[in-house]
Amino acid sequence: MAVKTSTLDNGIGLIEVKGSLVGGDETVELRQAVAGFVDREYQKLIIDLSKVTYLNSTAIGVLVSAHTSYSRKGWQIKLCGINNNINNVFVITKLTLVFDVRDSREEAIKSFK
Numbered sequence: 001m002a003v004k005t006s007t008l009d010n011g012i013g014l015i016e017v018k019g020s021l022v023g024g025d026e027t028v029e030l031r032q033a034v035a036g037f038v039d040r041e042y043q044k045l046i047i048d049l050s051k052v053t054y055l056n057s058t059a060i061g062v063l064v065s066a067h068t069s070y071s072r073k074g075w076q077i078k079l080c081g082i083n084n085n086i087n088n089v090f091v092i093t094k095l096t097l098v099f100d101v102r103d104s105r106e107e108a109i110k111s112f113k
Contacts, residue, residue, distance in 0.1 A: 003029040013042035018051040023058030043075040050081025
């Protein structure tokens with residue numbers, strides 16, 4: 001599991017997650033990465049899940065918390081690159097109604113207002 005952060009030229013924060021998100025150190029890393037962008041006041045954030053193979057309820061909780069943090073401030077957060085299995089989890093739990101999910105990072109970038 002790896003969490004990599006970077007920034008894009010247009011003031012967008014980017015978090016790339018790789019491996020499984022199952023509630024251990026990786027979810028702590030993801031939570032800290034989101035908090036870092038909030039602290040630096042990046043008002044636009046993309047979490048790229050294209051290399052995530054599995055996530056559980058703890059990971060979903062971290063994503064929901066990130067969404068809440070951004071929404072309360074009137075900021076925008078987007079998810080991209082989720083695979084079919086993760087998409088099924090999002091559909092079943094109705095999280096597709098909560099999150100702005102885009103197929104690719106490029107689509108997520110273009111979708112910011």
